[in-house]
Amino acid sequence: MKPAAAEPNPHGDACIVLVCNGPGELATWVRPLAQRLHRELPLRPLTPGAPMALQLVLVPCPNATGIEHQVADRMGLFERISPAKRFWSLLLRPQRLGRWPRRGVVVFLGGDQFWTVLLSARLGYRHITYAEWVARWPRWNDRIAAMGPAAADRLARRWQPRCQVVGDLMADLSEAARSERPLPQGEWVALMPGSKRAKLQVGVPFLLEAADRLAAQRPGIRFLLPVAPTTSVQELLAYGSAANPIAQHYGSGEPVLEGSDLVTPAGSRIRLVEEQPAHGVLSQCQLALTTVGANTAELGALGVPMIVLVPTQHLHVMQAWDGGIGILARLPFLRWLLGAALTAWRMRNHGFLAWPNISAGRQVVPERVGAITPQEIAAEAADWLAHPQRLEGMREDLRSLRGQPGAVAALAGMVRELLPPPSADSA
Template identity: 70%
Template sequence: MANGPGELTTWVRPLAERLHAMLPLRPRVPDAPSSLELVLVPCPNATGHEHGAARPWHQFDRIVPAAQFWRLLIQPRRYGVWPRRGVVVFLGGDQFWTVLLSARLGYRHVTYAEWVARWPQWNDRIAAMSEAVRDQLPRRYRERCRVVGDLMADLSSFASHDDPLPDGEWIALLPGSKRAKLSVGMPFFLETADRLARRRPGVRFLLPVAPTTSVAELLHYSGPENPIARCYRTAVEGVDGEELVTAAGTRIRLLQRHPAHGPLSQCTLALTTVGANTAELGALAVPMIVVVPTQHLEVMQAWDGGFGLLARLPGFRRIIGVLLTVWRLRNNGLMAWPNISAGRRVVPERVGAITPDDIASEANMWLEAPERLAAQREELRALRGQPGAVAALADEVRQQLPRALGSA
């Protein structure tokens, strides 16, 4: 079970690959008696297109979209035959959905707890990211918990360099995958790219197209149909093969391969919005500048948590947006996952009424100081932890399976 695009790419896909390597499972082994299924759960941080993004991976015998979760819970047989025994694995969203579905199907379940295990009394097993997660558990439940490590730490092992980027100084642009983020991120980052290209004529740009969006959607948010785009001095000339070309002549390579870990790991610097992408970049040890332009209140709708939910409500949007901006700025709240994990600023976060020229200038300063980039990269590597979490979690899942399959 999972929710959003970040969790699918960084948690679900690696674990699914590992399970297929360990066990005979449909659809990879067509005649296998057991299968791997993906159930997506309702979540305000999801896009609604996750099922379409996961389908081309050919890892799952059945994918249930988030919009159908409640019908699945009420009438599971409506979605085909479910075996008498199985395991539900929590990999994002609300942990309670795992409790509900495992109870409904009569399955055992494993919860991957990144920060906290919320329902230990109902968890068969808890796979914790760190000792801190286990230490929070009441003592009587700690024997159910195993510290497997950070799933993100394994991303580098999945980052293939079989398709190296051409020589040059590559800058990754990650404007987000949700509408609220793209509406600000696309015009903002395009103008930033134009301005940075004028400062550094040899720089090259890479924009990974998130699996839950499309090139057409990126063009939409870069054009006049997006009111926010009118606030920026940029325009898209068109798409030339695999490159987006701005009116100023800046060429941005569009990468539509998923996941994009290999090419991303080769970038010198990334300019990114907040979200799971900051954890992904951190796991790949790619230096980054995190950008949140708060002059557009619409961006508040893309933030996580209760404030983000309230900001989506008509009438509350402007009030909550202003209060949230003031709170973030006054309290210097950490927003990027590497910073949250470290409890301090490892990567710069630029929050406020910032401009593309501000970010282009700062990016140029970082690029002119390779020793600073190397230091940030090393800090990110140190935070990442040791690889092996995916294998450890897969082992936990196998131990919960029926004996005949688990020993396959």
Template identity: 55%
Template sequence: MQEASLVVVMVSNGPGELSTWVKPLAEQLHSRLLIRPRYNNSSVSLRLVLVPCPNSTGTEKKAASKWNQFEQITSAKNFWSLLINPRKYGYWPSKGLVIFLGGDQFWSVLLAARLGYLNTTYAEWVARWPYWNDRIFAMSENVKKQLPKNLKKRCIVVGDLMADISNQAKIKKPLPEGTWIALLPGSKKAKLSIGIPFFLELADQLAELMPNCRFFLPVAPTTSVNEIISLSTSANPIAKEYSSGIAKMVDSKNEKSWSKLITNSGTEIFLNEEYPAHTYLSQCNLALTTVGANTAELAALAVPMIVVIPTQHLNLMEAWDGLLGIFARLPFLKKCIGIAISLWRLRQQRFMAWPNISAGRMVVPERMGIISPKDIAKESYEWLSSPQKLNDQKQNLIKLRGSKGAVKKTNDEIIKLINSIKK
């Protein structure tokens, strides 16, 4: 089999970016070009390079492999080795294109320079290394405005890749009738160790207030049903602080049914291990979620949400990324970090959820501090009892999404670059 003469390298980091940016772009690129791995005789190869990032979980390569979109996937732990000796990871032709789609933009700059390829960046908020980019795909005009005047011509405003999620989430499999609440307790173990006990008790409390509601828990690819069950037991010290637990798990009988967890109080929580679960999430009346990339996905799907950030458990603070996570790991700060960060956030009026950050105002409620499942259950009941409030939040989320078509526009530019490189 002849080697490819041109490589398109997508650079990314965590599960959120992979599912909402990388996957749709790769799928559409395959639908428009005859490229590898689907067409082994093609001269163009599509590859994925994962980069070091605190938001990554270590399971990204496994998740992306299931899509059958890439001829080769390099894991984050091998990134530096790839930079030092690319030939160790296969044949790299002299012509190629690197596309930044998550992580630190500098990694794609380094990789493109090492391979001698063109470098492009999808810039959500800012293009940090514009002089090292041959092309910048901007989410908004604001990104372009920040560029030096002589570099603006390198920038094309393509729109928000997240806005196309709702197009991808076509309702082929409608949820059964009922009021559906999505539970998103986190994807990292440190967050799940708090999220699972907290959300189990929250489900029990809400089921008591609204007996006819139904719960849906999409299992992140970075965890498993067994881990979720384990974190609900005494093996997890935090679980001892909550009254709820998992009584049993009922496996699905066939492909048309889901497995479900049944709590000690008899609340049923349906599980879905397909990833991403956008088709089902988009049909939920309300989502109860931790902070993270999932708030951007829910916003793109226009699913009303309540963002829950309980700071009473110090493990959660250690799971945070960036400077806060570093501070939270310092032993002498552990006793006061939860209260300190809560007060600081309130005084600074900073937002944690993507819709609020994007809008610069409170679009979705963020509940931070020493909060209880009972408090969130009561608030959830109030939202679910007010269809107008839910619809108002949904409409606000739709307005934030921006126009659709970013995936196609970005692919148009990628194909133009591929054709120019081939000449």
């Protein structure tokens, strides 16, 4: 097919730079906005020869995997991607990465908001921050796109005119997921062990045994496991084998690959979903068993009931987890009391771990923290599945938190407003 010709661009030679830090934000915030901008504007690389480009800058983050740039490259939406390891070099000498147009817009979509303040100042571009909970540097934001009134109301009065409430970017995920092809009939449960090595070491063998035990209680149940873009099928097999020393603590045994299914020795078949994002198939599941992280926000946006799992019995691995859990696991005098420390912290601070619960300020989805076992989780999952009206109640709670679609379109509109005016000269 012949590439589409570039349409006349009233903004001249300019650049839109999206800034992000991790795989969760790439999938749920960056990709939808990038796709929307490409639909509304002639942008390179999807419109060859267009005078304006869409670029991505990844920023340093202790919770990143280090291969986010590879994940972003597979999206095919960006003319240029700057890996996180080159961020400081980018700030010092931007021209090392090639020519930068004189005018542009930097959009914060994850990480430390201060990095986008520095980047926009260095490039001389205008700056917009998507504020999920708080806009930390409103003085240096040209515009602030707030997820909701909570973020907007925290701004001082003099910065309020810069702010617009756009809504939750992930509210649009369910709309896109509806166009996906349906799964075969059956009772589907999603297994989501995580996307990083430290979580996969525990999550894969734990969930394989949980699947075996759940299948024994509910014959005919079907499982799927979305393969995170930062891992592979072969790595999942390795995490479930004797190559992973944690696997010896679980009774599922070493899985094998049959076609696109992971099959346990007990005969449980787990469909591996490699296409990204997997929102279409996930939205059709009755229940998900998941670790903490951005996946709980994705499932919540899709309205998928879930049980969130934080097994604390493998402390040497949990030291590499992200967030407060990893910090607690690294404290030398509390390692053996991690479960108690987490429980005390949560009771004192109402410290929920799953994003739907954090957003609601109350428990919407169950969080199971401590020395939990696959047997306990399988029994709880079977109980939820045996009471579909309870599952539907959780689904409705998640839908009420999600808000109305349209945030991506609203944010794209704000980005367009910050682009150079039609009368501006080209760089």
